[in-house]
Amino acid sequence: MLNGVSDVEKEDLLPASPEEIWESLADPDRLSEWFGADVDGRVEPGEVLTFTGADGTERRAVVEFAEPGRRLVFRYLPNELTPDGRSRRRESSRVAILIEPFDGQTIIRITETRVGSAGTPRPQIGFHARART
């Protein structure tokens, strides 16, 4: 029960090249289309991305790595802004999106991991979700 990891992992094989998928990650307009939030900001290390959900709630994330055609890593900040302007605490997490070519298509691997207030991953605790869709 308690010897796995505290993160969510997803893996998929997509019918596109790594370059095409990178465009969907690095272009905020295209990213907004599939992410389920309006995304604003530049996908470059150190830049802040703002995710505004359909209900107006705003989350921010710091880009940690952005390697075109290979990986995007960002870390959500531990607060979100409600539509009425209130700051509300929310679980911080780190999202790592890795892409690599496979047989003319591309494997995308996404890991979202809870992190502590200092930005370090939370210890592994035993719940593990993995899916190949």
Place this chain on the structure above:
Amino acid sequence: MNPRDPEYVFDALGDPTRRRVVMQLGSLGSATPTQLAQHLPITRQAISKHLDMLAAAGLVSMHKQGRQTFYRLTPERFTDAVGWIAQVGAEWDTRLAALRRQLRKKR
């Protein structure tokens, strides 16, 4: 951080020894620190400290019986942690399906 915040569960379970205490307590159902110490390679005093931390996070509850204190797991708190994983997992399923649609449209 408020010990009752859902995320506190993850901090409390960050220690491998505490996880062993949790697993042992889960298999015993209800136990005193002395009873747990019979199954684990740590002292009763150390187990008591770990149980205090788990109790602060709401992961275990305690009740007195005579001079003894019995502990048991609090399942609802574990459900909070599982809930985060289920929610985030579902969000990524939805996003990946939308990304696939976007890529298909572009072709």
